[in-house]
Amino acid sequence: MGSVHEHRSRWRAVYRGVRGRLLGSYAALVVVLVVGLSVAFSSTQVLRSHFTHTVSTVDVLTDSVVKAVKLHDDEETSLRGYLLTGDPVFLEPYTAAVRALPALPAEEEALLVGDASGRALLAAMWGDARAWQAWAAPLRRQPPAQSRARPGFVANMVYGKVLFDRFRQSSSRLTDHLALERARDLQDSLTTAQRSGGVLFWVLIGTVGVGVVIAWLTTGGITRSLNQLARAATAIGHGELGRSVVISGATEFARLGQHLDRMRQQLHTQRALAELLGSSLRLDSVWAGFADQARKLIPFDHLSLCAIDSDGIMMTTLFAEGLASEWPGVGTQQALEATSVSLVQRDQHCLILPDLTDVSPEPCFEDVQAFLREGLRSKAILPLRAKGRMVGSLMLGIKQARAYTDELLGPIVALAPLVGTAMENARLYTSLDETNGALERANRELGAFAYSVSHDLRAPLRSISGFSQAILEDYADRLDEDGRGYLQHVIGASHEMSRLIDDLLRLSRVTRAELQRQPTDLSALSQAIVSELTRSAPERQVTFAVEERLVVDGDTQLLRVMLDNLLGNAWKFTRPTPAARIEVGVTRRDGRQMYFVRDNGAGFDMAYVGKLFGAFQRLHSGQEFEGTGIGLATVQRIVHRHGGQIWAEGAVGEGAVFYFTLSNTEG
Numbered sequence: 001m002g003s004v005h006e007h008r009s010r011w012r013a014v015y016r017g018v019r020g021r022l023l024g025s026y027a028a029l030v031v032v033l034v035v036g037l038s039v040a041f042s043s044t045q046v047l048r049s050h051f052t053h054t055v056s057t058v059d060v061l062t063d064s065v066v067k068a069v070k071l072h073d074d075e076e077t078s079l080r081g082y083l084l085t086g087d088p089v090f091l092e093p094y095t096a097a098v099r100a101l102p103a104l105p106a107e108e109e110a111l112l113v114g115d116a117s118g119r120a121l122l123a124a125m126w127g128d129a130r131a132w133q134a135w136a137a138p139l140r141r142q143p144p145a146q147s148r149a150r151p152g153f154v155a156n157m158v159y160g161k162v163l164f165d166r167f168r169q170s171s172s173r174l175t176d177h178l179a180l181e182r183a184r185d186l187q188d189s190l191t192t193a194q195r196s197g198g199v200l201f202w203v204l205i206g207t208v209g210v211g212v213v214i215a216w217l218t219t220g221g222i223t224r225s226l227n228q229l230a231r232a233a234t235a236i237g238h239g240e241l242g243r244s245v246v247i248s249g250a251t252e253f254a255r256l257g258q259h260l261d262r263m264r265q266q267l268h269t270q271r272a273l274a275e276l277l278g279s280s281l282r283l284d285s286v287w288a289g290f291a292d293q294a295r296k297l298i299p300f301d302h303l304s305l306c307a308i309d310s311d312g313i314m315m316t317t318l319f320a321e322g323l324a325s326e327w328p329g330v331g332t333q334q335a336l337e338a339t340s341v342s343l344v345q346r347d348q349h350c351l352i353l354p355d356l357t358d359v360s361p362e363p364c365f366e367d368v369q370a371f372l373r374e375g376l377r378s379k380a381i382l383p384l385r386a387k388g389r390m391v392g393s394l395m396l397g398i399k400q401a402r403a404y405t406d407e408l409l410g411p412i413v414a415l416a417p418l419v420g421t422a423m424e425n426a427r428l429y430t431s432l433d434e435t436n437g438a439l440e441r442a443n444r445e446l447g448a449f450a451y452s453v454s455h456d457l458r459a460p461l462r463s464i465s466g467f468s469q470a471i472l473e474d475y476a477d478r479l480d481e482d483g484r485g486y487l488q489h490v491i492g493a494s495h496e497m498s499r500l501i502d503d504l505l506r507l508s509r510v511t512r513a514e515l516q517r518q519p520t521d522l523s524a525l526s527q528a529i530v531s532e533l534t535r536s537a538p539e540r541q542v543t544f545a546v547e548e549r550l551v552v553d554g555d556t557q558l559l560r561v562m563l564d565n566l567l568g569n570a571w572k573f574t575r576p577t578p579a580a581r582i583e584v585g586v587t588r589r590d591g592r593q594m595y596f597v598r599d600n601g602a603g604f605d606m607a608y609v610g611k612l613f614g615a616f617q618r619l620h621s622g623q624e625f626e627g628t629g630i631g632l633a634t635v636q637r638i639v640h641r642h643g644g645q646i647w648a649e650g651a652v653g654e655g656a657v658f659y660f661t662l663s664n665t666e667g
Contacts, residue, residue, distance in 0.1 A: 032206040043192050054185045055388055061111045062178045065125075068104050069171050071097040072129055076164050079136050083157075086144040094140065101129075118181070121174040128167035135160050165610065204237055232260055269296045269411070287319035290419075297411045302376055302397030307423060308336060308390055315341065315393070324397065327370035340365045341393045344383045350413050351381040354402040367395070377401040380409055384420035391424050465494035515555045515641060522550035522595065525560050526567065526584045533571045542574060547585040550595065552662050554642050562638040565631040566597040566658055573656070574601035592661060600655035604648075612648055635660075 074093040081090035105126050112118040139160075150156075208230045235243065291303050304320040316333045320326075328334050336342050340359070344351045353359060356377055359368050371379060376397040384392040394416065398404065406413075468490045476484060526546045534542075552559070567582065574580035583598040604612070613636040635658075639646040643663030650656030 029207065036204075036207070043195075051185075051189070054182055057111050058178050058182045058185065059387065061108055062175065062182075064104055064108050064111075065171060065174055065178070068101065068108075068125075068129070069168070071101050072132070072164075072167060075133070075136065079140060083139060083144045091140065098133075115181075118174070118177055121170065121177050125167065125170040125174050128163065128170045132160065132163040132167055135163055201237075204233075208234065232257070232264075269293050288321070291319070291321045294412060298396065298409060299398060299403070300396045301399050302371065302374075302395065304395045305384075305392060305419075306341070306395070307392045307427070308341075310389075312336060312390065315339065318392075322397070323374040323376055323399075324367075324370045327367065334366065337363075338365065339367045340379070341367075341381055341383075341395075344381055344390070344393070348383065349416065350406065350409055351383075352404050352406070352409070353379040353381075354404070357401075371397050375399055378403045380404045382409075382413060382416045384416055384423060386417075386420040386424035391420050391427070394419065461494055461498060465491055465498075468494070515558070517553055517555060520552055520554050520556045520559050522552060522559065522563065522584070523548050525556075525563050526550075529560075529564055529567045530582075533567065540575075540580070542571070542580040542582060545581070545583040545585070550584070550586055552595075554662055558638045558641070562635050562660075563597075565635045569631060570597055570599035570601065570656075572601075573603075574599050577601050594659045594661050596657050596659045598655065598657040603650040603652050603654045603656050605652050606650065609648060609650075613646070 075097045078090045078092065078094040078097075082088065082094070105122075108122055109119065112122055135156075287305060290305075294300075294303060300322065302320075302322040302324050304325070305318045306315045307318055308315045313336060314333050315336050317328055317330050320330055340351075340353065342365075353368075356368055356372055356379055359365070368379070376399055378398050378401050380396040382394040382396075383390050384394060394412075396404070396409075396412075468487050472479075472484060472487045472491070479487070523546055530544050530546065534540075563584075567584070570582045574582065577600060579600075581600050584596070585598075586593060586595050588594065613632045636646055639660050639662070644661040646658065646660040648656060648658045
């Protein structure tokens with residue numbers, strides 16, 4: 001009896017020890033899970049906060065600012081047209097903008113609560129806008145002829161342009177501030193996701209470790225099952241979703257393995273769908289593969305995808321498969337209110353119609369009737385949203401009544417935001433593609449128009465110059481000094497007009513000519529231009545410094561035109577400088593390789609740097625320096641056609657430097 005009691009005591013002690021270690025392990029497991037859930041909940045709240053701020057504040061405010069700038073552009077353009085033509089029709093956009101603008105400031109200010117710098121930028125933008133509107137109001141009320149007859153009309157128009165440029169600059173600063181806010185939200189979200197991912201990784205490791213300890217404390221069969229589960233969970237956690245999960249041992253563990261394998265299959269299918277949707281911006285060829293993958297997640301006898309227009313009125317079928325796929329037909333439009341999609345609530349993630357025979361016949365939904373005719377009894381509608389609006393819908397139908405539940409649809413519902421974003425991206429890509437095509441056609445037509453008009457102007461210009469010269473030569477004795485001076489003025493103006501036409505033709509050719517890329521030596525081109533400039537005025541003492549072996553990939557003829565303009569400007573604006581110096585070279589800044597043309601001539605005021613590259617924009621009078629104001633516009637067009645950028649720096653009396661990059665100079 002004593003030995004029996006002794007064995008019983010030992011087994012009880014072992015049991016108590018094992019139970020104590022198991023309870024300790026379970027407690028550790030609970031702590032690890034609580035930490036993981038806390039981190040996950042906290043990260044979710046932070047990410048939701050950043051997402052809400054970006055979508056509800058930054059994106060909405062950016063759209064509002066863009067709308068305000070567009071309305072002010074309409075005001076300025078229509079007022080200019082009215083002043084030039086005197087036609088009141090030009091004022092219609094102005095009037096419409098005046099009616100629409102007052103509501104915007106209060107809405108935008110309400111979105112910037114707590115953002116002091118944003119509110120300051122917003123106040124500055126609207127202050128500049130009101131300053132321009134105050135300037136424009138008197139001109140709007142006066143007849144154009146009376147406005148033009150007033151003394152100082154040109155100066156007043158220049159002042160109005162300065163006011164409008166100031167508004168543009170302040171709106172750009174506000175837009176840049178909003179872009180910075182969006183970037184900050186994204187960076188914070190990424191940082192939070194990375195931090196929480198690291199913590200959750202260690203939580204997973206801790207969970208697996210505690211599970212191993214518990215398994216080690218129990219029988220060998222359970223240990224093997226737990227080891228298999230741990231390996232499978234680790235593989236899934238590392239994204240290895242191609243291998244099936246098979247757990248041997250007790251029935252409970254086998255069932256757990258089956259559930260884990262179903263989760264793996266769902267994750268694998270979801271990843272495949274995500275990769276499929278991200279593989280192309282043209283989704284027409286993607287939808288059939290999408291349906292095949294979706295069938296692995298959810299049973300259905302009908303699947304269709306529809307796009308909804310921006311007004312939420314019409315919907316277009318993009319893809320349909322299975323029963324009732326002929327309704328309403330791919331590419332067909334129908335009113336949203338005529339379908340059961342109109343029943344989806346604003347914040348609803350999924351609408352389930354468990355039995356279509358129970359749907360009220362009033363109103364009569366076309367899709368429900370089509371489903372019933374094909375024997376479909378249950379239906380699910382998943383709204384596809386992007387940027388806060390419903391951009392489409394995913395319809396699923398099945399013959400069995402009450403077949404769909406929220407739990408069953410969970411995996412496909414989780415993909416709905418991704419599908420919505422892909423549809424919106426595809427729509428934006430198509431719109432951008434169409435816009436680029438239209439812009440390219442407009443540029444070609446504009447270039448052809450400028451070329452045609454320039455040619456048509458030559459004949460009357462030659463007549464004006466020729467007849468004026470003939471009068472001056474044949475009737476000089478009958479004209480007084482003023483008359484001869486007037487004719488000289490006409491001849492000089494016609495010559496200036498001829499030079500302007502030549503520059504316009506050159507700009508037109510730059511726009512229309514096809515790029516012929518080849519290795520081009522900028523140093524050799526610069527030296528050739530320097531030789532021509534030196535021969536044109538040998539009495540000038542100018543020091544040239546051209547760096548050797550500046551070889552780029554580009555159109556040699558166009559790059560020659562670009563350097564001809566840049567070096568010609570440097571030559572012209574150093575004319576009053578006693579010890580003139582002109583340099584051509586290359587430098588690096590912020591990781592970019594940049595070429596430059598520098599001089600120590602007249603320079604310019606950086607306050608007007610925005611006007612440098614505009615056609616007909618001149619910062620010096622014709623009495624100081626000759627020119628038509630087309631040269632730098634031509635230079636900018638050539639640089640842009642090579643995929644580069646150009647900008648300038650300078651100071652009055654200290655010279656100027658023009659930097660430019662080409663597509664092959666980024667490094």
